[in-house]
Amino acid sequence: MNIKAPLIMESVFILIAGIVYFITGNDFFIFNFLFIGTAIAMGIFLIGNGHEYGRNLIMLVVGSYLLFYVSILGHESLSLSGFWYYLFLGVFEAAVIHFLIAKIAGPFLFGRGWCGYACWTAMIFDLLPYKTPNHERKNWGYFRYVLFVAILCFVVLLFIFKMNNLDEIIFYTFLAGNILYYIVGVALAYHLKDNRAFCKYVCPITVFFKFTSYFSLLRVTVNNDKCNVCGKCIKNCPMDVDMLNNSRKRENGTECILCLRCIHDCPNNALKL
Secondary structure: OOHHHHHHHHHHHHHHEEEEEEEEHOOHHHHHHHHHHHHHHHHHHHHHHHOOOOOHHHHHHHHHHHHOOOOHHHHOOOOOOHHHHHHHOOOOOHHHHHHHHHHHHOOOHHHHHHHHHHHOOOOHHHOOOOOOOOOOOOOOOOHHHHHHHHHHHHHHHEEEEOOOOHHHHHHHHHHHHHHHHHHHHHHHHHHHHOOOHHHHHOOHHHHHHHHHHHOOOOOOEEEEOOOOOOOOHHHOOOOOOOOOOOOOOOOOOHHOOOOHHHHOOOOOOOOEE
């Protein structure tokens, strides 16, 4: 694999660091985005060159950094509730910046790369034993929309009833929500024999990705001249993406997390990023 994709990713995060620093004047964001961008670029490079656990390592590094250092120690709620809260306040805080870059605007460039290289929830799920889905995909995706709306309504109600100590409520909602996500996600993984079941059916963040990742600049494509249609890429894809179709309308196309497993598994080197 060439270094085009890692270099693009690193360049994007250098640009982001400069823009956010220019807007906020906070030099923390230079360190923050350079650290994340370099780690993710390394992950793409490692997995693209056959290092099977390279992505898991980088995911643990970035996910742990965001969860423990930025969120818990920094007392920042990088959750959907935190995003709505600070957005309604009109404050350009960490949660708004995080969502804007990782989950709203960024996916136009790198799709659901967040889910494959930085999510502190999925980093645990990827360590479970069901890396290859062992069931037919369920029609349960509607639940993520229900949860998305429920979280939005929860934050709106906090403002309507003018609750005291909103910062604390949002922060502890973030902590409780993450614990609940881990419990539900692990239970679903074992029940359906699919590590990424939570990501497919429950995670409310994917509502943003459904639109933005459709236009992703970085995406896996197939060379039909090399492909012998063995189907190994589809069978092994943790997100059930039809990698044999280059159309943006391919089945589950917006769910690709850029794990690059299909590229690594392809016996004919027919897939590329």
